[in-house]
Amino acid sequence: MITCGENLTRLLKAYGIDTAFGIPGVHTVDLYRGFDTSGMTHITPRHEQGAAFMAHGYAMASGKPAACYLISGPGILNALTAMGQAYSDSIPMLVVASNNQRAELGTGGGFLHETKNQTAAVEQVTAFTHQLLDPVNLDQTVARCFSVFNAARPRPVCIEIPRDVLNEPGKSETPVWPAPSRAAPAQAAVAEAAARLAKAENPIIILGGGAWEASEEATALAERLGAPVVCTCAGKGIVAEDHPLALGCALPFEPVQDRIKSADVVLTLGSEMSETDQLYTYTRFEIGGDLIRVDIDPEQLARSYQPAQAIVADAKLTLAAILAELPETSPDMGKAHSEAEALRRSIDPLWQPIAADHKPLLDIIRDLLPRDGILVTESTKPGYTSKHYYPCYEPRTLIYPNGYGTLGAALPTAIGAKIGAPERDIICLAGDGGFLFSIEELAAAAEQKLPLPIIVWNNQAFGEIRDSMVAWGLPRVGVDLQAPDYCKVAEGFGCYSARPGSLSEVRIAISQALTADGPTLIEIDANQDWVRG
Structure with a gap:
């Protein structure tokens, strides 16, 4: 018999997760049944918050999510701060948390690790939290996790499993579901954005962490337009900061804010455009021209700065489509490089x-x-x-x-x-x-x-x-x-x-x-x- 807990580990490995961070406890021991033959690696932090931070760093360095195995009550609640950080930074993380037995949930009976409503607490820092009450739903629940990782704004997800469910028989077959494709921009939206950029005389590009996989396309568009590129902290390095058009993470500085305000078109990709990237000087930039915002999260397009055009799509696919639509141009690259260099130098005294x-x-x-x-x-x-x-x-x-x-x-x-x-x-x-x-x-x-x-x-x-x-x-x-x-x-x-x-x-x-x-x-x-x- 293969238990639900053993099936979960096998299924995560089949989806490409090879590392789990966690501290085993009496409510998660069934997660480790068969772990030694699963091909996965287990790393033991010394505090559950460390487990989620480690999964955060793992994902950013490797480009793929890791798992956290956490006990009910104090274990998962210890990890919430680090999960909140990953939620804020749009980092994928698959958290598996145990809970009390199904018959104990919500009873207030004083059971070990009992929390009044553990699911509600975890939901505050996840894209979704699913309480698995029957092993038959395991494969589609894991598939849902990877749909978030692959095609939505990546954030932590949590599968919460009562400890009696962990030890129940699992399905004999747990198939890997196909990954959904990322959202591509509508052709009409691409044509509109390309037309705005083609007419622009003084454009600028702002890159956030949501564009981290679009280095080639972002650099190519900057060169096509002769446009300077400024990034958020999460967007650092998308366009290499030794590129002649790169301004780096310079949003708080007055000369760059003046350049953004004077731009006739501002193209922003994968960014909340939030205050945290401007706290160094405690001044927020203003936008004087047309703002084109591209984000995989539709809600972000209605926050912070009102766009002239809002595109719900993947940043890499959108940039590739705009490049294909834009006519070949010959901007004065000497002038563009000189302007960017002058902006970089103007920051030095600040x-x-x-x-x-x-x-x-x-x-x-x-x-x-x-x-x-x-x-x-x-x-x-x-x-x-x-x-x-x-x-x-x-x-x-x-x-x-x-x-x-x-x-x-x-x-x-x-x-x-x-x-x-x-x-x-x-x-x-x-x-x-x-x-x-x-x-x-x-x-x-x-x-x-x-x-x-x-x-x-x-x-x-x-x-x-x-x-x-x-x-x-x-x-x-x-x-x-x-x-x-x-x-x-x-x-x-x-x-x-x-x-x-x-x-x-x-x-x-x-x-x-x-x-x-x-x-x-x-x-x-x-x-x-x-x-x-």
Whole structure:
């Protein structure tokens, strides 16, 4: 007999999921029946939040979803913050959570791990949550998950299975359903967009994370139009930031905002156009011309900025169709390149003074990582600077918790990324405050013997909030931290450690960590004179 739980693991493997992150518990043991012969890999984090962050990093680095196996009650609820981050960032993740037995659901009988309405809680951070009450529905439920991943806005999905269902007999055959095709734009919409762009004298392109698979097409359209390209943080690297038309993630800066306002056509693809990409200066850009918005999520087209034309379709397919419709032109590329260069230079004086402390470290990281290397960071002072300063040459090579802005994301996300793409160099950059949220995952990194540099920017504080309190004339409450000896803690977990005393020593430490036989914690005391720019 094959149980429902065993069938699920086999089915996930058949759909291409080869890794599950989770902490086994009494309510999920039946998920592991036959796991050892399934061909899947299991990674054990030290906290369920770490499981979902690892799945997040895995998906961004590998381009395919991973699974999370989580127990009912505290297990799934521990993971909700990380699932919320993936929901905000449009990252696919297949979460399998147990629940109490069917006869126990909603009774309030005080059963182990019982939650008043677990499904309702999980639904807040998923594209959908399905409570599987009969194993006969397993194959179509999994197919529904992959329909979201393949053809809709990718986000976490959750299959919630009562523990008595996990152990029930499964179907003898669980077929893999065909993947739905992505939505292509209507030809009339393509013709209208192409006509607007062909007439445009001063167009500009804004790329969000939803266009991450459209690098070739986005670059070709920019060159066809001679249009500068600005991106959100999630869209970094879609057009390589050393391309002459690339402005990078420069939406907060006044010269670029002026250029957007003066454009007669603004083409935006796969972006919420939200405030989080403009927080560096706390000023929102305005659009003075026609806005063409392209998004796979129809609801996004009615939020933030009103478009002149709204296209519900896949970004890559839409760009390819527009390119096919646009007439061949010969824009003055010398002029276009000069304009983009002038815009990039105009940003130089606008950095916050503290960015001078961060730029040397980010320069070292960029120099040591290959073009496809990945920097994983979070809400920490050098992380904020990295969004706009650190250049990316390929999509998803800066992983930052946009939108949700979760502290503690960097370390487990970097672990997941390294597991998902072991052949790529990956560096983790966390602040000391956020790092303490997930420091236990050093154990998981050491257990997997990951060659992962983990840089801890230690300013003994929640520095951004501390500085805001000071600037606003507020008392400094709850922001100054007593820090442990991070190097000793790392060594206790079985990691290497380094505490460099100069930029040259930072370079050496990171370089050695990239080829070590395990993770290396590199602590940088942000209050040292050699750090201050």
